[in-house]
Amino acid sequence: MSTFYDSSTAPDPQTWLSMPPREQIRLMRNFYARTDSSGTSQLQILLHVSVETRVASGHGPTRKAMLRLMSGGLSRQDAIAAICQALLAAGVCDIPGRASLESDVNRALHQL
Known part of the structure; x- marks a missing residue:
């Protein structure tokens, strides 16, 4: 199992997806600690x-948004941050009677 994560390089998809979520979270906490991001919340x-899990699993809208944002000049970390905001906005805005959350997420990612 990997003991290091760096947002500037995509983790190996097979390795990432085989890790238990607890290990993925530990690696992410260590990453933010190394980058001196003391204000990073558990939600972030x-x-x-x-x-990272969506990208590693080949989720089309997430991968396309990542490529679009990076080809537009964003660093991988900034592209991830933009996608995080889209995921959060789609989730927070989930209202009864609306289409599925996943379609809202995909629409938000397409708009990035």
Whole structure:
């Protein structure tokens, strides 16, 4: 199992997906500690793990948004942050009677 994470390089998808969530979260906490991001919340860490998992699992809208944002000049870390914001906005805005959350997430990612 990997003991190091760096947002500038995508983790090996097979390795990332084979890790228990607890290990993914530990790696992410260590990453933020190394980058002196003392204001990083647990929610940010969990969202970041979610984005890496979506990318590693081949989630089309997430991968496309990542490529679009990075080809537009954002660093991988900034692209992940933008996707985290889209995931959070789609989740927070989930209202009864709306279409599925996943379609809202995909729409938000497409708009990035």
